[in-house]
Amino acid sequence: MRRPRISRVAVLAGVGAFLLTFAALLRFFVYEGVLALPLQHNRTYRLESPVSTFLDTGTLVSYDRVPLVSTTTLSGDAAAGDGNVAVWTEFTTLDTPFGERVAYHERRTAFDRRTGLAVDCCDGYVDDDPGARQTGLAFRLPFRAQPRVYPMYDTVLRRPVPLLFEREEEVRGLRTYRYAYRTGFIKIEDLPGKLPGRLLGLPGTRSVAVARYAQVSRTLWVEPESGLTVRAQEQHRQELRTSDGRAAGEPPGGPGDTGLGGRGHGGRGPCLHPVGSRRPRRAARLPLRGRPGVPAPGRAAARTPAPDLLHPRPRA
């Protein structure tokens, strides 16, 4: 009658050893292996700007102090990805509240599921350019974001820009890292054809060829462990310049000055949302002005002086 008791102890010892080993493996092996950005992804978030200025390049009419809404949809192409690379498509449209489109950007980007860095493969494109080579962080920061500089791809400028770590900040009780970049004016494209010179404040009636320049500044509040952006703020300034440096303002995608603020943007998987906001999509639709303790990005944009719009400004 001694044997059965011994076997029971043996079984318990075996199970214990197994569980101990399993616990260690779970922490040091499985966790590292499965902590990857998801293949399938479907999120929509909005940035709002209560007052913007833009030039309609069709009717050549300038609009001042107009609210604009930027809606970005991320959609994952699970079939195109694999264990290391995910492929997401991003659709961004900038509209007036009356449904008129001001700008539209679309890109398909493959990125490393662990570092978040863009990978040149899988039929990626940026807007109408199927040959655009994307580098830097594709959409978001990786898991366990570090307080350091990351290269981040900017869709408007079509190039990576250094995303600087600024400081730690609390967003509604959540500890976040604040990252930001701000670029100088960068030439995006030569506009096809010519525009009337008077639009640029030039004398006479002749038409001139112009190029579009853009300045983008972006601030991201990122929850470091998950790498999720819990709040974003963007400012876009665009100018039309003649070859001799004369300039006229233009909005994002079209011309002008737009500040955009928004919050939210969640990824699937191990994600953290801002305290008090379980559903980032809904939170992103809330108006942004006047929230206590939160800088209102829209207002910040409105403070940005834009006296030079549609007026010639001599450039060095």
Added chain:
Amino acid sequence: MPAVTVAFEKAGLGPPVAEVALETAAGTRRVPVADTADPQYLRPPEGRTTWLRVRVTKLASEPRSPVGTRVGISEIAVPGVRATRTLDVPAAGEEDPGTVLLTRQGSASACMRGSFAWTCRPSLEIHGEDGSGFDRTFVVRRDGERVVTGRAVLTDPTSARLLTTVPGVFPQVTASSTAVDHPAVLGRAAMDGDLATVWYAQPFDRRPTLTVRLGKKTRISRIMVLFPDSFLGRPPVQVSVTGGGRTTRSWVGPDGQVEFAPIRTDRLEIAFTAPASRAIEVAELTIPGVEPLGSLASFPLRLPCGYGPTFTVDGNKVHTEVVSGTLDDVVNGRPVGYRACEPVELSIGRARFAVAPSDAFRVESVVVRTPGRASGDAGSAKGSGGAGSAEGSEDAGNTVDAEDAVVTAVPAVTEAWGPGERRVRVSAARPSYLVVNENHNAGWQAHLGGTRLKPVRLDGWRQAWELPPGQGVVTLRYEPDALYRASLAAGGLLVLLVLAPAFVRVRPVPLPGAGPARLRRSWAWPLAPLAGLWAGGFAGVVILSAAVLLLGWLGTVAEARHARSGPLPRAAGALTAPWVPAVPLLLAGLSQAAGTAYGGTGQLAGALAGVVPQVLCLLAVAWLLATAPERSPAPPAPLRTSRARPEPLAVGR
């Protein structure tokens, strides 16, 4: 034969070719091959030959897998030999047939008119046996002149645009590109007032543009652009309108409206910009105050000599004129009738009719007839050409009828067409082929009234059967299908056989004094080599068997009551203690973790993550096998059972 040039394919295949055997009528010669994708000279055996065979005899290295390994030759050039391909029409009978009908078979256009709209896509196109050109060789039995007529489709977009742009009629639309070579996708399709016709721009066109000439200066401040998917909402397409010396850019609005600063011009350039994921397809473009282009059905098409398809007959150019059809036929990709400007002189032997692939026309059919007959039924020349182009799949394509000088080509009537069985009604006056435009597959068998038809492979790939004269219903059947279904059914039956006993309920009859059997140690021992083989191959067998024997002996030592002292019994007692198997299991886990964390690909990391945990786990298994408890010496209390349930006892007796 002098040296031939061969270029081998290297990308994405198996190991490169190291040696080939060049075989000709003069003999065989083995030559080494350089490891390059560039063309290289190879010298075949000396002597005259009419053929050359290249046989791969050696690879540079052993292929990784015998399955799926391929070699490829991208190009072979033999000096003085130009590769062309002509379909050789078999001769029928000994007399001159008078009329020869040659038709194109098995091709499909890249554009199809669906239930509502034209759909165009390069992948829809099937080139068939002829590709873009047309090349036939047939036997001529009698010298003399022949009249050449037939039907052809104008496919060149530039020629089609020039033909369909009527002088003095505005607007005149020009597109920067078209997705396919088909007149249905011309720029005019965007302004013809018909939503069913669409302008499809070439996907690689970086700036797809429609240029509209209005004929007179007009003030324009908006246009409407409809895309095939406009009903889904605002398409993300930006439209640049250039006219009057300036360019404006606007996004297409929800209802297709595009508004811009007013311009006054007689020529508009409308360029479209869209994300790379989206092809530019414009269903309709409306300019206020500009009437859309109307139908072209009332414009007959007559083109002078030299403007029809150009034939090469036995090396001589033969020009043709277009004699029937309308401009509407052109924009809808329908064939128009052509006729050679002058009769063609053929001599006894073989005649070859060819049209270059670059020709603006795609020839659908050619009728070659003697002038006497042509004058006799000149009125029906167009008719018989039309019959030729509409001919079905019954015949391989080229029929020469010796007796009545009437071409008979009857399509088979499909009665049933399934994936495994098909029935077609056929009617043939003479021995024919029944052709299915699918790859030859020996599994398909055809039966006509109880007799099995002889299968043949046509053109190297096509499925066909020899059909005797007569009529009836031919049943085509994929024969392995029945076997496959039978084996599936048999498998299902066997599964039922396994499942059935599981549902048969047998009431257990407890026997007094008989406890449940226990695993005996001696039963477990033969399992040791098997478990070892399964877990670790031959090494596993050795390790596990040795460990089981050792531990079994130690177990006996530990249980020996007469020898309780001394180092061996003590060690044996410790090794058979119940917690012992946990040790190798824990060590295995640690080793695995260390190997993974170490991360290198060196031998140590490999062993830590691979061999070491395996061996440790085998030891744990050996311990479990060796210490399997013996059968209990005393029977378990059976009386409790019988006392608790007396009824079964009574039944048992």
